[in-house]
Amino acid sequence: MSKNIPEKVSNRLTLYHSIMVEYIEEGIETISSPQIAQRLGIDDSQVRKDFKLLNNAGKCRVGYMVKDLKDSIEKTLGFAHAKDAFIVGSGHLGLALAKYDSFNSYGLNILALFDNDPQKVDMLVNNKQIFHISKLPNLVERLGVEIAILTVPRKNAQQVADFLIQSKIKYIWNFTPAVLKVPPEVKVWNENLMGSFLQFACKDII
Amino acid sequence: MSKNIPEKVSNRLTLYHSIMVEYIEEGIETISSPQIAQRLGIDDSQVRKDFKLLNNAGKCRVGYMVKDLKDSIEKTLGFAHAKDAFIVGSGHLGLALAKYDSFNSYGLNILALFDNDPQKVDMLVNNKQIFHISKLPNLVERLGVEIAILTVPRKNAQQVADFLIQSKIKYIWNFTPAVLKVPPEVKVWNENLMGSFLQFACKDII
DNA sequence: ATCAAATCGTGATTTTTTTCTTTATTTAGT
DNA sequence: ACTAAATAAAGAAAAAAATCACGATTTGAT
Numbered sequence A, B: 001m002s003k004n005i006p007e008k009v010s011n012r013l014t015l016y017h018s019i020m021v022e023y024i025e026e027g028i029e030t031i032s033s034p035q036i037a038q039r040l041g042i043d044d045s046q047v048r049k050d051f052k053l054l055n056n057a058g059k060c061r062v063g064y065m066v067k068d069l070k071d072s073i074e075k076t077l078g079f080a081h082a083k084d085a086f087i088v089g090s091g092h093l094g095l096a097l098a099k100y101d102s103f104n105s106y107g108l109n110i111l112a113l114f115d116n117d118p119q120k121v122d123m124l125v126n127n128k129q130i131f132h133i134s135k136l137p138n139l140v141e142r143l144g145v146e147i148a149i150l151t152v153p154r155k156n157a158q159q160v161a162d163f164l165i166q167s168k169i170k171y172i173w174n175f176t177p178a179v180l181k182v183p184p185e186v187k188v189w190n191e192n193l194m195g196s197f198l199q200f201a202c203k204d205i206i
Numbered sequence C: 001a002t003c004a005a006a007t008c009g010t011g012a013t014t015t016t017t018t019t020c021t022t023t024a025t026t027t028a029g030t
Numbered sequence D: 001a002c003t004a005a006a007t008a009a010a011g012a013a014a015a016a017a018a019t020c021a022c023g024a025t026t027t028g029a030t
Helices: A007-025 A033-040 A044-053 A066-076 A092-099 A133-143 A154-166 A193-204 B007-025 B033-040 B044-053 B066-076 B092-099 B133-143 B154-166 B193-204
Strands: A083-088 A108-115 A128-132 A147-150 A171-174 A187-190 B083-088 B108-115 B128-132 B147-150 B171-174 B187-190
Touching: A007 A033, A007 A044, A007 A066, A007 B193, A033 A044, A083 A092, A083 A133, A092 A108, A092 B092, A108 A133, A128 A133, A133 A154, A147 A154, A154 A171, A171 B193, A187 B193, A193 B007, A193 B171, A193 B187, B007 B033, B007 B044, B007 B066, B033 B044, B083 B092, B083 B133, B092 B108, B108 B133, B128 B133, B133 B154, B147 B154, B154 B171
Parallel strands: A083 A108, A083 A147, A108 A128, A147 A171, A171 A187, B083 B108, B083 B147, B108 B128, B147 B171, B171 B187
Antiparallel strands: none
16 A cells, blocks of 8 residues: 655645545545535645655536545545554644544544653653653653653753664654754654744745 | 745744754854755755845855855745734643743734633733633634644544634645635634654654 | 436646755865 | 866756646537
8 A cells, every 4th residue: 555645645635535524424425526526625636646656536516425535535534544553742733632632533543641740750641641751761662662752841852862872763754843862774754834834834924 | 025935945944943053153254055955964055046036145265154044035035014813722742842042032922721621711921921722712803813822632623614714714724634615705723743754654664 | 208407437737745966055074 | 376176157968747638438418
């Protein structure tokens, strides 16, 4: 599977998926590319090109089967093989992500949270326990977790990242504004909130 | 200003900016394109191309002045003209964003939060007050706010968005997984967490 | 049965983005 | 001074992404 879907495409696929979920809730069975395109403000041939990647044929004058599209998107994006992850940093952002149930349906399984604040330790968030950060290396090993979602304050980001790397974490989804220094075998994904906002802001708001 | 910086570029510019902030904290005055490129795992000529957009000349064998780069990035991305915004939805994500001080230094000024839970109303978060959602139309008008950051639960997203649009909000930064239906004059920016994660996940984790 | 409109599918074109290559410049070492 | 290495600058080439354009098909209306 996962034959190198470009970033932009997988981004759009999740948006399409959201629309499919909504159509299913409303009991609508078919959807056309212009409908989707208009909703997202993109070109309709773009939508059809994306759908071709899914091997999902549409029908002229009718459109695509909503249910089939939803299934193909899930299959293509690998929602099936769930990946386990830890949230590191149990501030508001960490808690928000722990409660974000969409993760689960998109194949990301949050097993636990971590923090260095003794007051937070042992709390339950959305049925997930908060552990003291010192327990992390052991749990990484026992549970075979490779992904950490980093939501600590900026000033602790590098230090905590170093600790994660020592603990054999292989993928860091970085929600902090720090640009982490990591060895080449560790992959970082910067969730760059301001970058995407600024694009939005610069384009229209002068 | 803001002569149509492409999304990818403004994304990279904020990452560069983060690195500049770090270098300044460490008292380092110059930085070279290969240094930055290695840190971000991209091509060094890419970095130079981006810097050319900033009209910021480097010096061979030395690199660029960190301070100058930081200033040009801020100027180009318009950190100077701060934009006011409301956070709509005071759950964990809303609170996390309200506490995210980086917004301020990036030119986004959160004026207040809103919620429909009477228990939350009048609380202060990072010196910003939480108002009942019913107060929003009036405050939009009085303060001339055009941007709303939407952090309500998915099932309320469209309904709240409709209310925002009625209230003359012009830009919605959508953190919910719903794909909003809006009239053409209202701009939506979907902060699609799963889309970016899946890209990260699909690429390397099989 | 015929026609018009909607829609898919797809190849061509254009635009955008990234990478490659070469040349010129600067610094440090000999 | 000369040489070597690092680096910027800039143009060329390649790759990727988006848009356009048009033929084919299906449906519903007349």
